[in-house]
Amino acid sequence: MADLQDDLHPAAEVGRVDEPAPPYPEEAVAVPPEAPGPVSDPDDAPLTRARAVLAAHPVADGYSGLPRALRQLPWYDLDLGESALDADLPRLRKGRVGAVFWSLHLPPGHDGDRAVGATLEQLDLAKAVVAAHDESLSPARTASETADARNRGRVAVLFGPAGAAALGDSLSVLRSLHTLGLRVLTLTDAGWAGPAGLTRFGEEVVREMNRAGVIADLSYASTPTIRCVLTASKAPVLFSRSAAHALRPHPANLPDELLADVGRAKGLCMVPLTAEQAGPTVRDVADHLDHIRALAGAECVGLSGTYDTGSAHPQELGDTSCYPRLIAELLRRGWDEPEVALLTWGNVQRVLRGADFTAHAAQQRRPPSTATIADLDG
Template identity: 80%
Template sequence: MADLQDDLHTAAEVGRADEPYPQEAVVVGPEEYRPVSDPDDAPLDRARAVLAAHPVCDGYSGLPWTLRGLPWYDLDLGESAVDADLPRLRKGQVGAVFWSLHLPDGHDAGRALTTTLEQLDLAQRVAAHEAGLRPARTAGEVVDARNCGRVAVLFGPAGAPALGDSLSVLRSLHALGVRVLTLTGTSWAGPAGLTRFGEEVVREMNRLGMVADLSYASASTIRRTLVVSKAPVLFTRSGARDLRPHPANLPDDLLAAVGEAKGLCLVPLTAEQAGPTVRDVADHLDHVRTVAGPDCVGLSGTYDTGGAHPQELRDPSCYPRLIAELLRRGWEESDVALLTWGNVQRVLRASAFTAHLARERRKPSTATITTLDG
């Protein structure tokens, strides 16, 4: 039913439209949320009230790889060996999370597809059997999970090396539920930018409804993908390079380009990329919002990846502290709602709308890297 509802939107909403995309309502009882306008209310109470109606959609979690190394775990009751178990997700008012299928640095490239599928198999089994989770593939299914009191789990990003330069594998990964692919680490998406085959990968992703992740991609790849893709792109782990020099952070000219293309930059809550305090993370969110626009900034917890986090944001239960800091800085509650929930929903819906139109005019691509790149 969620997929059918997605298809009922008008064609004018498809692709990179200038008009705002409709936001999905989250069903909450009156005791859960009330508009807060009293300036004397504590920012933390205001933060929890906003999150009750507009929960966090966390753009990146390394949990699948972490779970591979555990002999036993119980995410629903609580698990000290991970950052993002269900009690902490609920306390942080997280409504959805993307589970990364990335492989660690130095992993055998020849086993990229096999290891990606092993992670996906584990992720699907965990998401389907833990009582507080529910797998999701569409924006509608994300909302359905939230309205049932579950945390929606979306699968991806996966790494482009898993494709093995095959569009057939791309289609198979999409059929298995992968919804985000990171365009790095291949000959067709490298320092020189997208090759002809790389552009065909992006077009096929548009036809399928798979979102391109450009964190850690070269500037040339980013700029060309913004031109080729008819659907919004994601940066699952990128802050502002003007505030903190890091290879995955974006300079202002690229942030502005992302804003023009209606893409989405998800700021990571890591000390390495954003800084050691909650104020540093808020500085990045302020900067991205100013340069790219309030429709183009989101949150990426980056928990269970082995990275260090600001002390005040040590796990997902601390999300209200970050939102409270933004409210202290004068963020409107409507902009916070976009940051936590609305912007990711827009990208998911825009990707589905674009795919709906693309499938009407484009058959599955039979191109190969040999025929296009020689």
């Protein structure tokens, strides 16, 4: 039993798994910034500069619904462009997207063994799409693989988040999904991660996620669950789709006190580009980014396109080609290039490195857990 209660630590220690990120990513940049052309209108200058910054520090997009969207289409062409989608290869390139997390979330009504099977089907489809477009897309799990894909001119695709129901309450399934490529798991809609927080089995799930290298996603999680995971996890956590509740009340948006906790824990809050959560204009999205940067720190805020999920997007941010417009708005507001580099690329790299560092250390200390939900919560 002592093994199952393995050294928890306060939230303030979570950030220690990784050294503070430098203002720029450490990896070599293979694509030089674009040379600015003639500027006829002063208002165009921030957009020209935004494109140059993104050429060196592309967007790591925290959430895309593309796999599920593709499943619903009888035919598609990602190479030439697909009007039925928010993202295709030409628009990803135009938007300077260097990495993207492909969601494996399921529609309502999937639970138990059905959820496990449906998640495996989504993962299989996602991997097949990447393999079929291997001159433009590359599967990635680690920070180094993500940077390598970017430096070869490909978009790195990371698989996840998946829903907690995909585990079927089994740590063996968790490890198997990770072996197949799963990188992020959302801790909601499970009996062991609910309104009251984590149960004993839920704490063991978090420890095993740390050991395997699966990152915890806490968007839509209850406040008790968020606080429990910030305390229990030794790896950085992320919020794949959360903005500032003070600016836009929404169940997934975080109140200021939790944003401060995320900053202390060196987590990552990824602001979704949806009108429902962030507001109807690009300026509204920038307001959320300013607010979270002020409370949690520039190293704890990121971007989540949330494209191809059926959500309405703010004006000027209708698809993945529009990221330069958002970056231009931030540059107008006084964000400097190191801060933008963290927002678009460096912060995701830090979280990936932190998860891998924690996994390596945990695997030296303890074997795979054999605990079951009946053992701990029965």
